[in-house]
Structure formats: C-alpha cells, structure tokens
Amino acid sequence: MSLTPEDVQSLIAAFEASEWDEMTLSIDGTQLALSRSGRPPAGAAAPPPARPAAPDAPGPERPALPSEPARTAPAAAPGVPAGAGGSAGADGALRITAPSVGLFWRSPQPGAPHFVDAGQTVGPDDTVCIVEVMKLMNHVKAGVAGVVRSVEVENGAMVEHGQVLFVLDPVS
Amino acid sequence: MTLRQVLVANRGEIAVRVVRACADEGLRSVVAVSEADRESRAALVADRAVCIGPASATDSYLDIGRVVAAALGTGCDAVHPGYGFLAERPELAEACAEHGLVFVGPPADAIRRGGDKAVARELAESLGIPVGEGSDTLADAVQARAVADGIGYPVVLKAAAGGGGRGMVRVDSGEQLSEAFGRATHEAQQAFGDGRMYLERFITRARHVEVQVLADHHGGIVHLGERDCSTQRRYQKLIEEAPARAVPEEIRRDLCAAAVELCRALDYVGAGTVEFVVDVDRGIWSFLEVNTRVQVEHPVTEMVTGIDIVRAQLAIAGGDRLPVRQSDVVLRGHAVEVRVNAEDPRQDFAPVPGLVSRWVEPVGGGLRIDTHVFGGYRIPPHYDSLLAKVIAHGPDREAALDRLDRGLAHLVIEGVPTTAELLRAVLGAEEFRAERHHTRWIEQEFLPEWRGAPAA
Numbered sequence: 001m002s003l004t005p006e007d008v009q010s011l012i013a014a015f016e017a018s019e020w021d022e023m024t025l026s027i028d029g030t031q032l033a034l035s036r037s038g039r040p041p042a043g044a045a046a047p048p049p050a051r052p053a054a055p056d057a058p059g060p061e062r063p064a065l066p067s068e069p070a071r072t073a074p075a076a077a078p079g080v081p082a083g084a085g086g087s088a089g090a091d092g093a094l095r096i097t098a099p100s101v102g103l104f105w106r107s108p109q110p111g112a113p114h115f116v117d118a119g120q121t122v123g124p125d126d127t128v129c130i131v132e133v134m135k136l137m138n139h140v141k142a143g144v145a146g147v148v149r150s151v152e153v154e155n156g157a158m159v160e161h162g163q164v165l166f167v168l169d170p171v172s
Numbered sequence: 173m174t175l176r177q178v179l180v181a182n183r184g185e186i187a188v189r190v191v192r193a194c195a196d197e198g199l200r201s202v203v204a205v206s207e208a209d210r211e212s213r214a215a216l217v218a219d220r221a222v223c224i225g226p227a228s229a230t231d232s233y234l235d236i237g238r239v240v241a242a243a244l245g246t247g248c249d250a251v252h253p254g255y256g257f258l259a260e261r262p263e264l265a266e267a268c269a270e271h272g273l274v275f276v277g278p279p280a281d282a283i284r285r286g287g288d289k290a291v292a293r294e295l296a297e298s299l300g301i302p303v304g305e306g307s308d309t310l311a312d313a314v315q316a317r318a319v320a321d322g323i324g325y326p327v328v329l330k331a332a333a334g335g336g337g338r339g340m341v342r343v344d345s346g347e348q349l350s351e352a353f354g355r356a357t358h359e360a361q362q363a364f365g366d367g368r369m370y371l372e373r374f375i376t377r378a379r380h381v382e383v384q385v386l387a388d389h390h391g392g393i394v395h396l397g398e399r400d401c402s403t404q405r406r407y408q409k410l411i412e413e414a415p416a417r418a419v420p421e422e423i424r425r426d427l428c429a430a431a432v433e434l435c436r437a438l439d440y441v442g443a444g445t446v447e448f449v450v451d452v453d454r455g456i457w458s459f460l461e462v463n464t465r466v467q468v469e470h471p472v473t474e475m476v477t478g479i480d481i482v483r484a485q486l487a488i489a490g491g492d493r494l495p496v497r498q499s500d501v502v503l504r505g506h507a508v509e510v511r512v513n514a515e516d517p518r519q520d521f522a523p524v525p526g527l528v529s530r531w532v533e534p535v536g537g538g539l540r541i542d543t544h545v546f547g548g549y550r551i552p553p554h555y556d557s558l559l560a561k562v563i564a565h566g567p568d569r570e571a572a573l574d575r576l577d578r579g580l581a582h583l584v585i586e587g588v589p590t591t592a593e594l595l596r597a598v599l600g601a602e603e604f605r606a607e608r609h610h611t612r613w614i615e616q617e618f619l620p621e622w623r624g625a626p627a628a
Contacts (some may be wrong), residue, residue, distance in 0.1 A: 012553070016228050100231075101224035101242045133268065134237040158245025160223040161232070162207060165236075 094146045094168040098159040100138060102131040106155045121150050121171065128166055132160060145171050173252045175274060175490040178321060179216065179243035181264075182254030183233060183627055184558060185544045186466075187214035193482035202246045204239055206232035207603045208552040222246050227554045233257045240267050243433070250274040250489055259465040260287050263466035276489040279465050282438045286462035290332040290370055295437055296315040297458040301430045304449070306372035313353040316371060320349055323373045328351060331360035332368035335585055339363060340407065342374055358600045366368030370527065375451045377610040379417045380404065380460075382447040384473045387440045388483055392494040396426040396477045397503050399469055403598065405521070405614045410591075412469035413477045413508040418607035419450055423457055424527070434462065443470070443485050452610060453497070471542060475507035475565040489616075506572045508597070509563040510580065514551050516589040518623070523557035526550070534582035538565040538575050540584075551588060559590060569607075573599055597622055 015023050015034045022035040098104070106114045106129055118130050122142045131138045145169030153165055176201040180190045187203055191214055194201035203482045208227035215221035222242045226231030232238065234257055243251050251268050253259040253276070261282035269275065277283070285291050290309045297303045307319040309332060320327045320343065329352060331339030341356045343349050353369065361367035379402040387393040400416035402429040416424060427591075431446035445467050449461040470481045484495060515521045530548040543560035545551075551559070562579050566572035577599045580592050601618060603609050 052598075078592045101222060101238050101245065103241070103245065133235075133241045134271070136237055158222075161238075162223055 003047060014028075037125065059074055093149065093168060094144045094170055095164045096128055096140070096142055096144070096166040096168065098131050098161055098163045099140060100131055100133055101161050102133040102138065104153045104155065104157050104159045104165065105130040105132060106151070116148050116151075116166070118148050118150060122148060122168070140165070141167075142168075144168065147171065175261045175477060177202060177219075177246075177248045177376045178250045178252050178276065178486065179204055179246065179248040179273075180214065180252050180254065181233070181239045181243075181434075182252070182257055182259075183212060183214060183544075183555060185542050185561060186254040186256075186468075188217060188544045189482055189542055190254060192220045193480065193486055194252075196480065196483055197486045199292075199486065202242070202248055202389050204242045206554070208554055209229050213546060215418070217395060220246060227552060229257065229554060236261065236264050236267050239264065240271055240273065243268075243273055244271060248273065250276055252276040252485070253465065253618055255465045256475050260463070262287075267349060274489050276442070276485050277439050278438075278442045278444060282440050283379050283464045283622070286438050286440070286464045287442070288332060288335065289330065289461050290368060291369070292434075292438075292462050293459065296430075299430075299433055299437055300368065300454070302458040303435060304372050307370050309368045309422070312354070313350040316353045316369070317346060317349050319622070320371055321346055323371075323560055326374035327371045328374045329356045329369050329371045331356065331364060331366070332370060333364035333366035334360060338407075338480040343371075375449060376612070377452045378402070378612070379416070379419060379425060379450040379452055380409075380447065381419055382445050382463075382467075383428050384393055384470070384481070385431050385440065385446060386446075386479075386481070386488070386494055387435055387437045387442065387444070388488045388494045389491060391437055391492050393432055393440070393503055394496060394498045396473050396479060396481070398424055398427055398503055399472055401469060402609060402611050403604065404611050405619070408598075409469065409511065410595065410614065411508065411510050411604075413458045413506065413569070413572075414471055414472040415506070416504050417506065418452075420455070423450060423455070425567075427457060429467060430459065434459070438462070440464075442488055443481050451609075468558075469509055469559060471540060471563045472507040472509045473542065473575055475563060476503045476505060477501055478504070505565055505567045506569040507563060507565040508569070508572045508576050509561050510576065510595045511591070512560045512562060512583070512585075512595065513557040514559050514588045515557050515591055517591055518589075521591075524551075524588050525553040525557075528585060529587035530561075530584055531586075532582075532584035534558075534579040536579060536582075538572070539563070540565070541579075542543075545585075557586070573605070594606075594622065 024033045113151055116122055123145050124143055126142050127139045128142050129140050131140055148168045149169050151166055174376055178194050180187050180201055180203045180236045191201045201218040202220045202222055203214045204224045205215050205221050206227050224238040224242045251273055258264045260283055260284040266281040267274040293303050303324045310316045326342055326344045329341045335623040339360045341352050343352045357367040357369050381398050381400055383398045384396040392451055398416045399413045399414045400414050403411035421449050427448050434446055435444055443466050448457050449460050450457040474481055515523050528549045530547055531545055540563040541560055545559050563571045564576035564579055580596050
C-alpha cells in the first residue's frame with residue numbers, strides 16, 4: 001500500500017486533534033514524522049532539507065512540512081514550542097508560554113493572591129495564570145516542574161499566542 | 173465614528189489587500205496571524221502583527237474570541253474579516269458590537285438573512301425576483317421527489333446553509349433522488365450543522381453572473397455593475413471578468429436592479445454581491461445567493477469602475493456616505509482576473525504546499541497582481557492554495573485577455589506546481605475567446621482535451 005495525499009491529511013488532522021507531541025509512522029519504507037515542537041521526533045529520520053521541484057513529487061513527500069512552524073517561531077521565544085506548557089531553552093531554563101492570544105492575569109480574581117510568585121516551586125498540574133479570551137478564563141497549567149525564576153508579563157497585559165509568560169529553573 | 177486602527181482577521185492575499193486599503197485610508201493596520209503566518213507578507217507590511225493561535229485555523233482564524241481579544245488588546249476600533257474564515261459569521265459581527273468594535277461588513281441580521289439561502293430565496297421571491305424553478309426548504313425525500321418530478325430532471329439539490337459550490341448534488345433521475353437526498357442532507361448536517369435542503373432545475377449551459385453592491389449607513393445604495401464568473405471547475409471560480417459582455421444588455425440591467433432591490437430589502441450595509449444564474453439557451457435568469465462579504469474577484473470591478481471597494485468598505489464602516497452616486501458609476505473597458513493556485517492540474521488539482529524558491533511578477537500596463545507570495549515563501553499546508561490573482565485591464569475583452577496572457581507567461585514561479593499553465597491554455601481556447609463557455613465547460617469539454625494534449 002502507499003499513502004495518498006488524503007491519507008496524509010487525515011493523519012495530520014488526527015495528530016492535531018490528539019494530545020501527542022510527536023508521531024512517527026513507517027509504511028513500506030515511507031516514513032511520516034509529525035512533531036509539535038518542530039524538531040524531528042525521536043527515532044525519525046531527519047526531514048529532507050527542502051522540497052524538490054514538485055511536479056514529480058508524490059503525495060507522501062508532504063509530511064515534511066508540519067515541522068515548519070518551528071522555523072517561524074517567534075523571535076521573542078526562541079526554541080519555545082507553540083501552545084501552553086513548559087519547555088527547556090538553550091540555557092537550561094524552562095519556559096511557560098501563552099496558549100492563546102488574550103489578557104494575562106496572575107490571580108483568579110482582582111485582589112486575590114497570585115497563582116505563583118518568583119521563587120515558588122510549581123508542579124506540572126499547577127495553575128500558574130489565566131489567559132482571558134473574551135470573558136473566557138483559560139487556566140494555564142505549568143506543564144513542567146520547576147522554581148519560578150521570573151514573571152515575564154505585567155498583570156492585565158495582552159499576550160500573544162506562544163509568548164513567554166514565566167521562566168523557571170528546573171528542579172534538580 | 174472615525175476609525176483609527178483596524179484588525180485584519182484574515183491571511184494570504186486578502187490580508188495584504190486590506191492592509192493596503194487601510195494605508196490608503198490613513199488607518200493603522202494590525203494583522204491577526206496564526207503561528208504559521210508570523211513571517212507572512214501581510215504580517216510584514218502591516219503596522220503590527222499579533223499572533224492569536226496555532227497554525228490550525230480552528231484555534232486561530234476561525235476563533236471569534238481570539239480575534240476579538242486581539243482587536244481589543246492591540247487597541248483596534250474595527251475588525252475587517254476579509255473573505256472566508258469568519259467573514260460571513262453573524263456571531264463575529266455581534267461579538268464586535270458587544271465589545272464596542274466596528275465590524276467592517278453588514279449588520280449581523282443582514283448576514284444571517286442574506287447568508288441563509290432558503291431565507292434569501294424566499295425574500296427574493298417576495299420581491300418578484302425570479303428564483304428559478306425550484307422549491308422552498310424540502311421536508312423530506314418524498315417531497316423532494318414530488319417537486320423534482322414536477323420540474324423535470326436534471327435537478328440540483330442544495331444545502332440551505334451551503335454556498336460557493338459546497339453542499340450541492342446533481343440528480344439526473346427520480347430513481348436516484350431518494351438516496352441522493354439522504355446523503356446530501358446528512359453531509360450538509362455534518363458540514364454546516366444544518367441539514368435543510370432545497371432543489372432547483374439544473375441548467376445545462378449556465379452563466380454565472382454576479383452584481384457588486386455598495387450600501388452605506390444612510391440609505392445610500394449603488395451597484396458597480398456585474399461580473400461574469402462562468403469559468404469554473406467544480407463550482408470553484410477560475411477566471412472572472414467584468415463586465416459580463418456575453419449577457420444581453422437588458423438582462424444585465426435587470427440583474428443590477430434586482431441586486432440593489434434585494435440588498436435594500438436586507439437593510440444591507442457595506443460591500444455585498446448578489447449572484448445569479450443566466451440560462452444562455454433560454455435567455456432567462458434567476459437569483460442564486462447573496463455573498464455578504466468582499467469577494468475574491470472584486471478587483472475586476474475595481475478596474476472597470478475605478479472605485480476601490482475595500483477602501484469603500486472601510487469608509488462606510490466609519491460612517492461615511494457612499495463615495496459615488498449611481499450616475500457616477502461608469503464602466504470603462506474590460507477586466508479579467510485569473511486565480512493562480514498552488515495545485516497540480518495534472519494530479520486532479522491536488523494542492524501542493526512547499527517552498528516557493530523563485531517568484532518574479534510580470535510588469536506591464538493594465539496589469540495588477542494581488543498576492544502574498546514572494547521568493548522564499550513557504551506555503552503552509554493548513555490553508556487554501558491561492559497564490560495570486562493576476563488581473564488585466566484593457567480597452568476591450570480581447571486586449572485584456574492578451575495582456576493577461578502575456579502577464580501569466582512572464583510570471584515566474586519555481587518550487588511548486590501551479591495552475592498558471594492551465595489558465596493560459598484556457599485564455600487561449602477558442603470557446604473561451606468566443607464566449608461560448610459556460611459553468612460546466614471546463615470540466616466537461618476543456619479539461620478532457622487538455623489532459624490528452626502533451627504537457628507544454
């Protein structure tokens with residue numbers, strides 16, 4: 001069997017709808033590697049450099065593309081994957097990024113204590129802030145364990161999707 | 173109110189087009205982009221870009237909450253939705269109103285009534301506008317069969333919530349109808365969340381003619397003439413032109429009058445298009461649907477009228493009166509637009525994302541290229557395949573077509589297959605030059621022959 005472009009589209013859709021960070025599939029020598037971080041999934045062959053001039057390229061060539069978003073990752077957030085959750089940067093620090101455009105709130109309501117402050121230790125399931133989208137209060141979880149080194153955004157400011165909200169030191 | 177800053181809630185060439193109109197109107201522009209479009213031309217030419225979500229359109233360009241949050245968070249006072257995505261969602265117009273933002277488009281109620289094909293059809297009928305031999309909303313397959321038997325086959329089943337060719341099924345005989353109705357209503361339910369269907373007689377040699385309308389908040393309303401969009405493949409337009417020279421003058425006048433009347437009845441505000449189907453053989457016409465947004469093909473109308481439709485949208489949204497009276501609208505010459513897509517016409521028009529390694533636009537008098545592409549641009553796999561609209565204006569149709577052909581010949585695109593070569597073949601085809609083509613001509617006659625011919 002071989003993958004048709006429609007198969008690949010369905011696989012990408014299934015992947016996007018999943019909670020997975022990466023997916024690698026091998027069928028008869030054709031390898032499909034999908035990754036949210038933009039880095040090739042562990043165990044996947046390196047993606048081909050650039051797509052060759054296309055007319056003779058079969059559909060299965062296309063999956064090289066989903067790794068693309070990383071190339072256009074925001075300058076403000078080097079190496080940070082899209083979406084919420086923490087990840088390690090080059091300096092070993094962890095970063096928590098905004099899952100959406102919206103307003104950044106450090107407390108569950110005005111006047112209430114902050115979810116977290118610098119120096120505090122958080123676990124992956126701890127709520128660290130709210131990103132509000134039109135009255136919809138999205139609780140953002142840390143996604144990683146660490147000690148909060150800094151809070152990067154002023155309370156109430158607008159944040160963009162993927163913007164760094166917190167920098168953490170990993171728990172050693 | 174006077175607008176100052178506009179959020180452009182779209183991507184691709186139309187986002188660039190809206191940024192241009194904002195600049196011309198002296199407005200600041202902020203483009204809402206997905207993660208995949210941070211480095212897009214629209215993001216780079218706008219005054220600011222704001223990333224609202226991941227590449228998946230559901231969580232970015234289709235998310236009303238994020239669009240409104242981005243507009244408020246960046247200090248915009250208006251939202252321009254472009255076409256597609258949220259452009260015809262009354263909920264966006266309502267959300268804007270709720271948050272004190274001006275929606276650059278018609279009021280939610282006009283979107284709702286104009287966009288519902290069954291409602292719009294009933295309204296047109298009440299105004300005495302021909303709606304073709306067809307039905308109101310069908311209760312079930314039994315009723316559909318009875319109506320279709322009365323009209324005569326072939327008929328076309330259409331989803332009330334569909335549009336732009338989506339949700340349409342051709343049925344050639346009564347035996348096929350019951351099964352086709354069940355499948356079509358199920359698909360419409362899946363695709364639009366609305367399974368209501370109606371049906372119409374299927375016209376074998378149809379021309380698709382649409383009228384551009386502009387209306388302001390003060391009761392002013394004009395039409396900017398009509399466009400002929402009969403060159404289609406599977407209901408998707410490939411080539412559009414203005415005016416619709418192949419349609420008799422008196423029919424064109426009637427279409428324009430009907431479009432204005434219908435928009436008036438919808439309390440329409442902004443730029444809108446009323447689509448009609450003209451039966452070439454029988455010399456009759458009927459109302460098809462209302463598009464409550466700026467159309468992809470608006471440039472051909474701009475080129476023959478000299479009126480900037482997107483600027484007019486912004487001016488109207490800001491409360492201005494129409495820039496022209498009906499008597500000021502004069503059509504000069506002929507304009508033709510082709511849509512160059514990143515699709516492989518020899519692989520059943522499969523869209524091909526990838527790196528555009530080389531991109532050089534043609535030059536020449538009367539040529540206009542609306543695009544978001546540049547050399548080194550990587551076409552993301554998440555969205556539609558439109559790369560550029562190449563538009564040519566000339567003193568007459570022949571001159572416009574020759575300019576367009578020359579323009580396409582000098583459009584350099586490397587890295588991905590495109591429809592440019594196919595479009596050139598269409599422009600040169602005898603049937604097309606002689607205006608004997610119709611909405612099914614490309615798939616029924618042109619493509620089979622073109623596929624058989626050796627590649628250039």
